[in-house]
Amino acid sequence: MFMISNAGRTSFTWFGTVPRVTITDPEMVREILSKKFDHFGRANISPLGRWLASGVLSYEGEKWAKHRRILNPAFHAEKLKQMLPAFSACCSDLVVRWANFVSLEGSYELDVWPELQSFARDVISRAAFGSSIEEGRRIFEHQAELANEKLCWAKCGFLPTPRNNRVKAIDREVRSIIGGMTKKREEAIKMGGESKDDLLGLLMESNMKQYQEHGNKKAGLTTEEVIEECKPFYFAGQETASVLLTWTMVVLSMHPNWQVRAREEVLQEFGKDKPDSEGLSHLKIVTMILYEVLRLYPPVILLQRKAYDKIKIGNITYPPGLFFALPMISIHHYQELWGKDASEFKPERFSEGVAKASKYQVAFFPFSGGPRICIGQNFVLLEAKMGLAMILQRFSFELSPSYTHAPHIHINLQPQHGAQLRLHKL
Numbered sequence: 001m002f003m004i005s006n007a008g009r010t011s012f013t014w015f016g017t018v019p020r021v022t023i024t025d026p027e028m029v030r031e032i033l034s035k036k037f038d039h040f041g042r043a044n045i046s047p048l049g050r051w052l053a054s055g056v057l058s059y060e061g062e063k064w065a066k067h068r069r070i071l072n073p074a075f076h077a078e079k080l081k082q083m084l085p086a087f088s089a090c091c092s093d094l095v096v097r098w099a100n101f102v103s104l105e106g107s108y109e110l111d112v113w114p115e116l117q118s119f120a121r122d123v124i125s126r127a128a129f130g131s132s133i134e135e136g137r138r139i140f141e142h143q144a145e146l147a148n149e150k151l152c153w154a155k156c157g158f159l160p161t162p163r164n165n166r167v168k169a170i171d172r173e174v175r176s177i178i179g180g181m182t183k184k185r186e187e188a189i190k191m192g193g194e195s196k197d198d199l200l201g202l203l204m205e206s207n208m209k210q211y212q213e214h215g216n217k218k219a220g221l222t223t224e225e226v227i228e229e230c231k232p233f234y235f236a237g238q239e240t241a242s243v244l245l246t247w248t249m250v251v252l253s254m255h256p257n258w259q260v261r262a263r264e265e266v267l268q269e270f271g272k273d274k275p276d277s278e279g280l281s282h283l284k285i286v287t288m289i290l291y292e293v294l295r296l297y298p299p300v301i302l303l304q305r306k307a308y309d310k311i312k313i314g315n316i317t318y319p320p321g322l323f324f325a326l327p328m329i330s331i332h333h334y335q336e337l338w339g340k341d342a343s344e345f346k347p348e349r350f351s352e353g354v355a356k357a358s359k360y361q362v363a364f365f366p367f368s369g370g371p372r373i374c375i376g377q378n379f380v381l382l383e384a385k386m387g388l389a390m391i392l393q394r395f396s397f398e399l400s401p402s403y404t405h406a407p408h409i410h411i412n413l414q415p416q417h418g419a420q421l422r423l424h425k426l
Protein backbone atom coordinates (compact mmCIF):
# COMPACT_ATOMS: atom_id res chain seq x y z
CA MET A 1 0.00 0.00 0.00
CA PHE A 2 1.27 3.50 -0.79
CA MET A 3 1.10 6.36 1.70
CA ILE A 4 0.22 9.51 -0.19
CA SER A 5 0.16 12.85 1.50
CA ASN A 6 -2.63 15.09 0.29
CA ALA A 7 -0.61 18.18 1.21
CA GLY A 8 -0.77 20.82 -1.49
CA ARG A 9 -1.62 20.44 -5.17
CA THR A 10 1.34 22.33 -6.61
CA SER A 11 4.75 22.39 -5.00
CA PHE A 12 8.21 23.62 -5.85
CA THR A 13 11.49 21.77 -5.20
CA TRP A 14 15.12 21.83 -6.24
CA PHE A 15 16.11 18.68 -8.07
CA GLY A 16 19.88 19.09 -7.64
CA THR A 17 20.50 22.40 -9.35
CA VAL A 18 17.28 22.22 -11.39
CA PRO A 19 14.13 23.99 -10.18
CA ARG A 20 11.12 21.74 -10.54
CA VAL A 21 7.39 22.32 -10.08
CA THR A 22 5.27 19.32 -9.18
CA ILE A 23 1.71 19.45 -10.48
CA THR A 24 -0.91 17.11 -9.05
CA ASP A 25 -4.14 18.77 -10.13
CA PRO A 26 -5.63 16.66 -12.97
CA GLU A 27 -6.93 19.74 -14.82
CA MET A 28 -3.46 21.31 -14.79
CA VAL A 29 -1.97 17.98 -15.90
CA ARG A 30 -4.35 18.10 -18.84
CA GLU A 31 -3.27 21.66 -19.64
CA ILE A 32 0.36 20.54 -19.80
CA LEU A 33 -0.15 17.29 -21.71
CA SER A 34 -2.92 18.39 -24.07
CA LYS A 35 -4.19 21.95 -24.19
CA LYS A 36 -0.78 23.67 -24.04
CA PHE A 37 1.14 20.73 -25.49
CA ASP A 38 3.05 22.98 -27.96
CA HIS A 39 4.67 24.91 -25.13
CA PHE A 40 6.40 21.90 -23.59
CA GLY A 41 9.18 19.53 -24.51
CA ARG A 42 10.19 16.30 -22.85
CA ALA A 43 12.63 16.99 -20.03
CA ASN A 44 16.33 16.30 -20.67
CA ILE A 45 17.31 12.74 -20.03
CA SER A 46 20.61 11.04 -19.25
CA PRO A 47 22.85 9.64 -22.02
CA LEU A 48 21.65 6.14 -21.15
CA GLY A 49 18.06 7.34 -21.31
CA ARG A 50 18.80 8.89 -24.69
CA TRP A 51 20.17 5.59 -25.97
CA LEU A 52 17.31 3.50 -24.64
CA ALA A 53 14.59 6.02 -25.44
CA SER A 54 15.63 6.98 -28.93
CA GLY A 55 13.44 7.65 -31.95
CA VAL A 56 9.97 9.12 -31.45
CA LEU A 57 10.32 8.86 -27.65
CA SER A 58 13.08 11.45 -27.69
CA TYR A 59 12.19 13.87 -30.50
CA GLU A 60 10.50 17.25 -30.32
CA GLY A 61 8.59 19.57 -32.65
CA GLU A 62 8.31 18.84 -36.35
CA LYS A 63 10.67 15.89 -36.24
CA TRP A 64 8.51 14.23 -33.57
CA ALA A 65 5.31 14.99 -35.54
CA LYS A 66 6.72 13.47 -38.73
CA HIS A 67 7.95 10.30 -37.00
CA ARG A 68 4.73 9.89 -35.02
CA ARG A 69 2.68 10.26 -38.25
CA ILE A 70 4.68 7.48 -39.90
CA LEU A 71 4.57 5.19 -36.84
CA ASN A 72 0.85 5.63 -36.02
CA PRO A 73 -0.56 3.32 -38.74
CA ALA A 74 1.67 0.45 -37.54
CA PHE A 75 0.00 0.62 -34.10
CA HIS A 76 -3.55 0.96 -35.34
CA ALA A 77 -5.96 -1.48 -33.61
CA GLU A 78 -6.83 -3.16 -36.94
CA LYS A 79 -3.16 -3.70 -37.80
CA LEU A 80 -2.45 -5.07 -34.33
CA LYS A 81 -4.94 -7.88 -34.97
CA GLN A 82 -2.48 -9.18 -37.55
CA MET A 83 0.02 -9.64 -34.74
CA LEU A 84 -2.31 -11.81 -32.68
CA PRO A 85 -0.77 -15.10 -33.89
CA ALA A 86 2.62 -13.84 -32.63
CA PHE A 87 1.12 -12.98 -29.22
CA SER A 88 -0.68 -16.30 -29.09
CA ALA A 89 2.48 -18.29 -29.94
CA CYS A 90 4.41 -16.58 -27.10
CA CYS A 91 1.55 -17.24 -24.63
CA SER A 92 1.43 -20.90 -25.65
CA ASP A 93 5.16 -21.26 -25.04
CA LEU A 94 4.73 -19.72 -21.58
CA VAL A 95 1.80 -21.84 -20.42
CA VAL A 96 3.30 -25.07 -21.80
CA ARG A 97 6.52 -24.30 -19.91
CA TRP A 98 4.61 -23.66 -16.68
CA ALA A 99 2.46 -26.74 -17.19
CA ASN A 100 5.63 -28.84 -17.36
CA PHE A 101 6.83 -27.43 -14.04
CA VAL A 102 3.48 -28.00 -12.39
CA SER A 103 2.86 -31.50 -13.72
CA LEU A 104 5.75 -32.88 -11.71
CA GLU A 105 4.17 -32.01 -8.35
CA GLY A 106 0.58 -30.88 -9.06
CA SER A 107 1.53 -27.40 -7.94
CA TYR A 108 4.71 -25.39 -8.27
CA GLU A 109 6.29 -22.32 -6.69
CA LEU A 110 7.68 -19.89 -9.22
CA ASP A 111 8.98 -16.32 -9.34
CA VAL A 112 6.75 -15.15 -12.20
CA TRP A 113 8.55 -11.79 -12.63
CA PRO A 114 11.56 -13.08 -14.64
CA GLU A 115 9.23 -15.48 -16.48
CA LEU A 116 6.98 -12.62 -17.57
CA GLN A 117 9.99 -10.48 -18.50
CA SER A 118 11.15 -13.18 -20.82
CA PHE A 119 7.59 -13.57 -22.17
CA ALA A 120 7.35 -9.81 -22.91
CA ARG A 121 10.74 -9.96 -24.68
CA ASP A 122 9.52 -12.78 -26.89
CA VAL A 123 6.33 -10.88 -27.68
CA ILE A 124 8.23 -7.78 -28.78
CA SER A 125 10.76 -9.82 -30.73
CA ARG A 126 8.10 -11.76 -32.61
CA ALA A 127 5.61 -8.93 -33.00
CA ALA A 128 8.24 -6.37 -33.98
CA PHE A 129 10.56 -8.48 -36.10
CA GLY A 130 8.59 -11.57 -37.08
CA SER A 131 10.87 -14.49 -37.49
CA SER A 132 14.07 -12.77 -36.38
CA ILE A 133 13.64 -13.79 -32.75
CA GLU A 134 17.27 -14.67 -32.22
CA GLU A 135 18.39 -11.20 -33.29
CA GLY A 136 15.71 -9.75 -31.01
CA ARG A 137 17.05 -11.72 -28.07
CA ARG A 138 20.58 -10.44 -28.73
CA ILE A 139 19.28 -6.86 -28.61
CA PHE A 140 17.68 -7.50 -25.20
CA GLU A 141 20.88 -9.00 -23.82
CA HIS A 142 22.73 -5.86 -24.88
CA GLN A 143 20.06 -3.68 -23.37
CA ALA A 144 20.22 -5.46 -20.02
CA GLU A 145 24.00 -4.97 -19.99
CA LEU A 146 23.52 -1.27 -20.73
CA ALA A 147 20.99 -0.83 -17.93
CA ASN A 148 23.59 -2.22 -15.52
CA GLU A 149 26.14 0.33 -16.75
CA LYS A 150 23.68 3.11 -16.00
CA LEU A 151 25.35 5.13 -13.29
CA CYS A 152 28.83 5.32 -14.69
CA TRP A 153 27.75 6.18 -18.20
CA ALA A 154 25.13 8.69 -17.13
CA LYS A 155 27.85 10.65 -15.34
CA CYS A 156 30.70 10.55 -17.85
CA GLY A 157 29.40 9.34 -21.19
CA PHE A 158 31.89 11.33 -23.27
CA LEU A 159 35.09 10.02 -21.60
CA PRO A 160 36.84 7.11 -23.35
CA THR A 161 36.72 4.84 -20.27
CA PRO A 162 36.50 1.05 -20.81
CA ARG A 163 32.82 1.13 -19.79
CA ASN A 164 31.94 3.96 -22.13
CA ASN A 165 33.78 2.21 -24.94
CA ARG A 166 31.74 -0.92 -24.19
CA VAL A 167 28.53 1.12 -24.35
CA LYS A 168 29.54 2.50 -27.74
CA ALA A 169 30.41 -0.99 -28.97
CA ILE A 170 26.96 -2.22 -27.86
CA ASP A 171 25.33 0.68 -29.69
CA ARG A 172 27.21 -0.24 -32.89
CA GLU A 173 26.24 -3.91 -32.52
CA VAL A 174 22.54 -3.14 -31.97
CA ARG A 175 22.48 -0.78 -34.94
CA SER A 176 24.09 -3.38 -37.09
CA ILE A 177 21.55 -6.08 -36.03
CA ILE A 178 18.54 -3.82 -36.68
CA GLY A 179 20.18 -2.38 -39.81
CA GLY A 180 20.69 -5.94 -41.16
CA MET A 181 17.04 -6.83 -40.59
CA THR A 182 15.84 -3.59 -42.20
CA LYS A 183 18.04 -4.12 -45.23
CA LYS A 184 16.78 -7.67 -45.75
CA ARG A 185 13.20 -6.39 -45.68
CA GLU A 186 13.93 -3.54 -48.09
CA GLU A 187 15.47 -5.96 -50.54
CA ALA A 188 12.54 -8.39 -50.22
CA ILE A 189 10.03 -5.58 -50.86
CA LYS A 190 12.04 -4.33 -53.86
CA MET A 191 11.99 -7.88 -55.29
CA GLY A 192 8.18 -7.68 -55.22
CA GLY A 193 7.66 -9.53 -51.90
CA GLU A 194 5.04 -8.36 -49.39
CA SER A 195 6.05 -6.47 -46.26
CA LYS A 196 5.41 -8.70 -43.24
CA ASP A 197 2.66 -8.28 -40.63
CA ASP A 198 5.05 -7.26 -37.87
CA LEU A 199 5.90 -3.81 -36.52
CA LEU A 200 8.99 -3.46 -38.68
CA GLY A 201 7.02 -4.45 -41.81
CA LEU A 202 4.15 -2.10 -40.97
CA LEU A 203 6.56 0.74 -40.22
CA MET A 204 8.33 0.24 -43.54
CA GLU A 205 5.00 0.04 -45.37
CA SER A 206 3.83 3.30 -43.79
CA ASN A 207 7.20 4.90 -44.58
CA MET A 208 6.97 3.92 -48.24
CA LYS A 209 3.44 5.34 -48.47
CA GLN A 210 4.83 8.68 -47.31
CA TYR A 211 7.47 8.58 -50.08
CA GLN A 212 4.84 7.74 -52.67
CA GLU A 213 2.20 10.25 -51.54
CA HIS A 214 4.59 13.19 -51.25
CA GLY A 215 6.89 12.18 -54.09
CA ASN A 216 10.04 13.15 -52.23
CA LYS A 217 12.46 11.25 -50.06
CA LYS A 218 12.37 13.77 -47.22
CA ALA A 219 8.74 12.83 -46.46
CA GLY A 220 9.81 9.42 -45.20
CA LEU A 221 12.41 8.09 -42.77
CA THR A 222 15.98 7.20 -43.70
CA THR A 223 17.26 3.68 -42.91
CA GLU A 224 19.17 5.19 -39.99
CA GLU A 225 15.95 6.73 -38.66
CA VAL A 226 14.05 3.44 -39.04
CA ILE A 227 16.78 1.81 -36.94
CA GLU A 228 16.38 4.51 -34.27
CA GLU A 229 12.62 3.90 -34.26
CA CYS A 230 13.04 0.19 -33.59
CA LYS A 231 15.04 0.71 -30.39
CA PRO A 232 12.14 2.13 -28.34
CA PHE A 233 10.01 -0.93 -29.22
CA TYR A 234 12.42 -2.82 -27.01
CA PHE A 235 12.84 -0.24 -24.29
CA ALA A 236 9.25 1.00 -24.00
CA GLY A 237 7.54 -2.25 -24.80
CA GLN A 238 9.23 -4.83 -22.65
CA GLU A 239 9.62 -3.78 -19.02
CA THR A 240 6.27 -1.98 -18.95
CA ALA A 241 4.34 -4.98 -20.27
CA SER A 242 6.04 -7.45 -17.94
CA VAL A 243 5.43 -5.38 -14.80
CA LEU A 244 1.77 -4.93 -15.76
CA LEU A 245 1.30 -8.70 -16.01
CA THR A 246 3.36 -9.38 -12.89
CA TRP A 247 1.39 -6.95 -10.70
CA THR A 248 -1.84 -8.34 -12.14
CA MET A 249 -0.92 -11.88 -11.07
CA VAL A 250 0.19 -10.65 -7.64
CA VAL A 251 -2.99 -8.68 -7.08
CA LEU A 252 -5.23 -11.53 -8.31
CA SER A 253 -3.43 -13.80 -5.80
CA MET A 254 -4.24 -11.31 -3.05
CA HIS A 255 -7.87 -11.10 -4.22
CA PRO A 256 -8.89 -14.66 -5.18
CA ASN A 257 -12.54 -13.60 -5.65
CA TRP A 258 -11.45 -11.43 -8.61
CA GLN A 259 -9.26 -14.23 -9.92
CA VAL A 260 -12.33 -16.50 -9.95
CA ARG A 261 -14.49 -13.85 -11.65
CA ALA A 262 -11.85 -13.21 -14.32
CA ARG A 263 -11.45 -16.96 -14.98
CA GLU A 264 -15.20 -17.46 -15.25
CA GLU A 265 -15.37 -14.70 -17.83
CA VAL A 266 -12.48 -16.14 -19.84
CA LEU A 267 -13.88 -19.70 -19.76
CA GLN A 268 -17.31 -18.45 -20.75
CA GLU A 269 -15.85 -16.60 -23.74
CA PHE A 270 -13.28 -19.14 -24.98
CA GLY A 271 -13.60 -22.36 -22.99
CA LYS A 272 -10.11 -23.89 -23.26
CA ASP A 273 -9.67 -22.67 -26.86
CA LYS A 274 -7.13 -20.08 -27.95
CA PRO A 275 -8.43 -16.54 -27.44
CA ASP A 276 -9.26 -14.59 -30.62
CA SER A 277 -9.33 -10.83 -31.09
CA GLU A 278 -13.12 -10.54 -31.11
CA GLY A 279 -13.44 -12.50 -27.84
CA LEU A 280 -10.65 -10.48 -26.22
CA SER A 281 -12.57 -7.30 -26.97
CA HIS A 282 -15.55 -8.72 -24.98
CA LEU A 283 -13.55 -9.29 -21.76
CA LYS A 284 -15.04 -6.69 -19.43
CA ILE A 285 -13.89 -8.02 -16.03
CA VAL A 286 -10.36 -8.63 -17.28
CA THR A 287 -10.22 -5.08 -18.68
CA MET A 288 -11.46 -3.60 -15.38
CA ILE A 289 -8.78 -5.58 -13.52
CA LEU A 290 -6.02 -4.40 -15.86
CA TYR A 291 -7.10 -0.76 -15.48
CA GLU A 292 -7.19 -1.05 -11.69
CA VAL A 293 -3.69 -2.55 -11.72
CA LEU A 294 -2.49 0.29 -13.97
CA ARG A 295 -4.02 2.75 -11.50
CA LEU A 296 -2.43 1.24 -8.38
CA TYR A 297 0.87 0.15 -9.95
CA PRO A 298 1.46 2.37 -13.02
CA PRO A 299 4.64 1.05 -14.70
CA VAL A 300 5.68 4.65 -15.51
CA ILE A 301 5.22 6.55 -12.25
CA LEU A 302 6.09 10.10 -13.28
CA LEU A 303 6.06 12.23 -16.43
CA GLN A 304 8.42 15.16 -16.90
CA ARG A 305 8.15 18.19 -19.13
CA LYS A 306 10.17 21.35 -19.73
CA ALA A 307 8.51 24.66 -20.62
CA TYR A 308 9.91 26.18 -23.85
CA ASP A 309 8.64 29.64 -22.98
CA LYS A 310 6.85 31.65 -20.29
CA ILE A 311 3.68 29.73 -19.49
CA LYS A 312 0.55 30.15 -17.39
CA ILE A 313 -0.75 27.00 -15.72
CA GLY A 314 -3.73 27.43 -13.44
CA ASN A 315 -3.31 30.89 -11.90
CA ILE A 316 0.48 30.99 -11.93
CA THR A 317 2.80 32.17 -14.71
CA TYR A 318 6.08 30.25 -14.81
CA PRO A 319 9.38 31.36 -16.41
CA PRO A 320 10.78 29.63 -19.53
CA GLY A 321 12.97 26.58 -19.05
CA LEU A 322 11.23 25.39 -15.91
CA PHE A 323 10.85 21.65 -15.32
CA PHE A 324 7.48 20.14 -14.43
CA ALA A 325 6.90 16.80 -12.74
CA LEU A 326 3.52 15.07 -13.12
CA PRO A 327 3.51 12.30 -10.50
CA MET A 328 1.00 9.92 -12.00
CA ILE A 329 1.33 7.43 -9.15
CA SER A 330 0.27 10.03 -6.55
CA ILE A 331 -2.62 11.30 -8.65
CA HIS A 332 -3.82 7.72 -9.09
CA HIS A 333 -4.01 7.40 -5.29
CA TYR A 334 -5.60 10.69 -4.22
CA GLN A 335 -8.64 10.12 -2.00
CA GLU A 336 -10.21 13.38 -3.22
CA LEU A 337 -10.27 11.95 -6.72
CA TRP A 338 -10.83 8.26 -6.09
CA GLY A 339 -12.67 8.16 -2.76
CA LYS A 340 -11.70 6.90 0.69
CA ASP A 341 -10.92 3.45 -0.72
CA ALA A 342 -8.34 4.95 -3.14
CA SER A 343 -5.57 2.61 -2.02
CA GLU A 344 -7.72 -0.52 -2.25
CA PHE A 345 -7.96 -2.86 -5.22
CA LYS A 346 -11.51 -2.34 -6.49
CA PRO A 347 -11.81 -3.02 -10.22
CA GLU A 348 -15.54 -2.29 -10.02
CA ARG A 349 -14.72 1.43 -10.09
CA PHE A 350 -14.01 0.92 -13.83
CA SER A 351 -17.29 -0.90 -14.48
CA GLU A 352 -18.68 2.08 -16.42
CA GLY A 353 -15.44 2.83 -18.21
CA VAL A 354 -12.43 5.03 -17.53
CA ALA A 355 -14.33 8.33 -17.72
CA LYS A 356 -16.60 7.45 -14.78
CA ALA A 357 -14.03 5.72 -12.57
CA SER A 358 -12.92 8.88 -10.73
CA LYS A 359 -14.34 12.31 -9.97
CA TYR A 360 -12.33 13.82 -12.85
CA GLN A 361 -12.02 12.06 -16.18
CA VAL A 362 -8.36 12.95 -16.46
CA ALA A 363 -7.27 11.49 -13.12
CA PHE A 364 -6.30 8.17 -14.76
CA PHE A 365 -3.47 8.46 -17.28
CA PRO A 366 -1.12 5.44 -17.09
CA PHE A 367 -0.31 5.91 -20.79
CA SER A 368 0.12 9.71 -20.49
CA GLY A 369 -2.26 11.92 -22.48
CA GLY A 370 -2.51 14.41 -25.33
CA PRO A 371 -0.65 14.00 -28.63
CA ARG A 372 2.27 12.17 -26.97
CA ILE A 373 0.09 9.46 -25.46
CA CYS A 374 1.72 6.03 -25.50
CA ILE A 375 1.64 4.72 -29.04
CA GLY A 376 1.81 1.13 -27.76
CA GLN A 377 -1.24 1.15 -25.45
CA ASN A 378 -3.47 -0.97 -27.71
CA PHE A 379 -0.56 -3.30 -28.35
CA VAL A 380 0.12 -3.88 -24.66
CA LEU A 381 -3.53 -4.22 -23.64
CA LEU A 382 -4.02 -6.89 -26.29
CA GLU A 383 -0.85 -8.65 -25.15
CA ALA A 384 -1.88 -8.49 -21.47
CA LYS A 385 -5.43 -9.72 -22.14
CA MET A 386 -4.17 -12.60 -24.25
CA GLY A 387 -1.48 -13.52 -21.69
CA LEU A 388 -3.81 -13.32 -18.71
CA ALA A 389 -6.61 -15.21 -20.46
CA MET A 390 -4.32 -18.12 -21.34
CA ILE A 391 -2.85 -18.25 -17.81
CA LEU A 392 -6.31 -18.18 -16.21
CA GLN A 393 -7.53 -20.96 -18.52
CA ARG A 394 -4.85 -23.32 -17.21
CA PHE A 395 -3.79 -22.31 -13.70
CA SER A 396 -5.01 -20.96 -10.42
CA PHE A 397 -2.40 -19.14 -8.35
CA GLU A 398 -1.79 -17.80 -4.87
CA LEU A 399 0.97 -15.89 -3.07
CA SER A 400 3.83 -18.01 -1.78
CA PRO A 401 4.83 -17.51 1.90
CA SER A 402 8.22 -16.31 0.58
CA TYR A 403 6.62 -13.36 -1.29
CA THR A 404 7.34 -9.88 0.14
CA HIS A 405 5.26 -7.02 -1.18
CA ALA A 406 7.78 -4.32 -2.07
CA PRO A 407 6.95 -2.11 -5.08
CA HIS A 408 10.24 -0.49 -6.00
CA ILE A 409 11.27 2.02 -8.64
CA HIS A 410 14.01 0.92 -11.03
CA ILE A 411 13.18 2.73 -14.28
CA ASN A 412 9.66 1.22 -13.84
CA LEU A 413 7.64 0.17 -10.81
CA GLN A 414 9.00 -3.31 -10.18
CA PRO A 415 8.57 -5.97 -7.47
CA GLN A 416 11.84 -5.52 -5.58
CA HIS A 417 12.10 -9.10 -4.27
CA GLY A 418 10.37 -10.81 -7.17
CA ALA A 419 6.85 -12.25 -7.40
CA GLN A 420 6.88 -15.74 -5.90
CA LEU A 421 3.53 -17.45 -6.55
CA ARG A 422 2.28 -21.01 -6.20
CA LEU A 423 0.66 -22.28 -9.40
CA HIS A 424 -1.92 -25.06 -9.47
CA LYS A 425 -2.88 -26.80 -12.68
CA LEU A 426 -6.63 -26.73 -13.45
Ligand code: HEM
Pocket: 042, 056, 057, 058, 068, 232, 233, 236, 237, 238, 240, 241, 244, 298, 299, 300, 303, 304, 366, 367, 368, 369, 371, 372, 373, 374, 375, 376, 377, 379, 380
Ligand atom coordinates in the same frame (compact mmCIF):
# COMPACT_ATOMS: atom_id res chain seq x y z
C1 HEM B 1 1.81 -1.16 -19.70
C2 HEM B 1 2.57 -0.81 -20.71
C3 HEM B 1 2.95 0.58 -21.09
C4 HEM B 1 2.83 1.75 -20.35
C5 HEM B 1 2.27 1.92 -18.94
C6 HEM B 1 3.37 2.80 -21.19
C7 HEM B 1 3.41 4.13 -20.78
C8 HEM B 1 3.86 5.16 -21.60
C9 HEM B 1 3.85 6.55 -21.21
C10 HEM B 1 3.39 7.07 -19.85
C11 HEM B 1 4.33 7.25 -22.27
C12 HEM B 1 4.49 8.77 -22.36
C13 HEM B 1 5.78 9.24 -21.82
C14 HEM B 1 5.79 10.76 -21.77
O1 HEM B 1 4.82 11.39 -22.18
O2 HEM B 1 6.78 11.31 -21.28
C15 HEM B 1 4.65 6.32 -23.32
C16 HEM B 1 5.16 6.67 -24.56
C17 HEM B 1 5.53 5.75 -25.53
N1 HEM B 1 5.34 4.39 -25.49
FE1 HEM B 1 4.45 3.35 -23.99
N2 HEM B 1 3.78 2.28 -22.38
C18 HEM B 1 3.54 0.93 -22.38
C19 HEM B 1 3.79 0.04 -23.41
C20 HEM B 1 4.35 0.36 -24.62
C21 HEM B 1 4.59 -0.56 -25.71
C22 HEM B 1 4.23 -2.04 -25.68
C23 HEM B 1 5.19 0.14 -26.72
C24 HEM B 1 5.68 -0.32 -28.09
C25 HEM B 1 5.63 -1.52 -28.55
C26 HEM B 1 5.30 1.51 -26.29
C27 HEM B 1 5.84 2.53 -27.03
C28 HEM B 1 5.85 3.85 -26.66
C29 HEM B 1 6.40 4.91 -27.48
C30 HEM B 1 7.07 4.74 -28.84
C31 HEM B 1 6.18 6.12 -26.77
C32 HEM B 1 6.57 7.52 -27.22
C33 HEM B 1 5.38 8.21 -27.87
C34 HEM B 1 5.67 9.65 -28.27
O3 HEM B 1 6.50 10.31 -27.64
O4 HEM B 1 5.03 10.10 -29.22
N3 HEM B 1 4.77 1.62 -25.01
N4 HEM B 1 4.35 5.04 -22.89
